[in-house]
Amino acid sequence: MKKDSKIYVAGHNGLVGSAIIRNLKKKGYENIISRSHKELDLTNQSDVKKFFEGEKPEYIFLAAAKVGGINANNMYPADFIYENLMIECNVIKAAHDFKTKKLLFLGSSCIYPKNCPQPIKEEYLLSGYLEPTNEAYALAKISGLKMCQFFKKQYGDNFISVMPTNLYGPNDSYDLETSHVMPALIRKFHEAKAKNLPYVEIWGTGKPLREFLHVDDMADACVFLMENYDGDEFFNVGTGREISIKNLAEMIKEIVGYKGGIQYNTSKLDGTQRKLLDVNNLTKLGWRYRIELKYGIEEVYNNFLCKGSNKKIIDMDVKNV
Known part of the structure; x- marks a missing residue:
């Protein structure tokens, strides 16, 4: 180009x-x-x-x-x-x-x-x-x-x-009916902190691994x-690295600053247990990721706060992930 x-x-x-x-x-x-x-x-x-x-x-x-x-x-x-x-x-x-x-x-x-x-x-x-x-x-x-x-x-x-x-990342959807796991967890922990809820409910066992x-x-x-x-x-x-949903939830909980508990609703679907991509072909071509997960989530949450997303959703009912 x-x-x-x-x-x-x-x-x-x-x-x-x-x-x-x-x-x-x-x-x-x-x-x-x-x-x-x-x-x-x-x-x-x-x-x-x-x-x-x-x-x-x-x-x-x-x-x-x-x-x-x-x-x-x-x-x-x-x-x-x-x-x-x-x-x-x-x-x-x-x-x-x-x-x-x-x-x-x-x-x-x-x-x-x-x-x-x-x-x-x-x-x-x-x-x-x-x-x-x-x-x-x-x-x-x-x-x-x-x-x-x-x-x-x-x-x-x-x-x-x-x-x-x-x-x-930026411009993700925080609608709990349609969003993916990362923005859904960020929203749920943020709302739980703001409303002083005793726990956050997460669908599934928390065992699946995701990249x-x-x-x-x-x-x-x-x-x-x-x-x-x-x-x-x-x-x-991708990154070629993975994390369990449980550990991801704990990481987001820490970043948000929520002090309550986490409950796993094991009657809900887990989805695929593991889904890690082999990225060797792209690495050989000369490209590799740069943004580590914890830093990226911290950046996303700060962006979420600065843009006022919390103000738009804070009065909405907390729904399940």
Whole structure:
């Protein structure tokens, strides 16, 4: 990419999209375009085609998606598979039709089988059954990845994909109906501290292990690959390190300064017990994460406080993670 190349970031208001824009601007890219959902409905093929006809972006970061945690994926599987498939199909096809120079598609680590060996290598894709709690989302993300590979194979389009681990950072969602575990825990401990609640309830046993990557590191990896890689493979993006939900909860409790207890609701779903990505391929290419977990959470919580997120949610009922 050149500094004045026309770059379209789809999903620019989201966790990943906003981080990609911050990274691009920091590196001197000036010609960045974006559209809000009200301005451009990416699930509408006609609207997407008109946008590409008018703007003709040279480079695309496809970060737009319908996302959520275990609860949201369980409750709305039809919405998750439909909306994500429509977004991917419309944008990838338009990128081909209007001769976009390069597209980077963002998938998810949930594409891998529930019981595949750990750490998870890219080659394990489609080697077993998916985790039922997020199957709909995973199938959509697998389809997006494969679309990029097939358009490259048949037409030579320079479309690449990345599969990030669990992400956290600025502009995350703190809605307990749809949020992922990290922002949900931050909100719950913050509210418990503010309301002087005796304990925080967490769904599951606390035993599952998870890997977390700060979204600014994720954005840096995306821009790095857009600048440096044109091959046929997709890449895992993560830290290669994991932490139990129990230890994560204790860490967030300490950072927030909550003095009460923690109760685990073992009648609720745990999800996949372990999900650690093998990131050797990306490391060999020359990229590695920089933001350590505790520092990243402290930064996120300070950002949460400074932006007044606590004021918006403090009077809402505390719900379960």
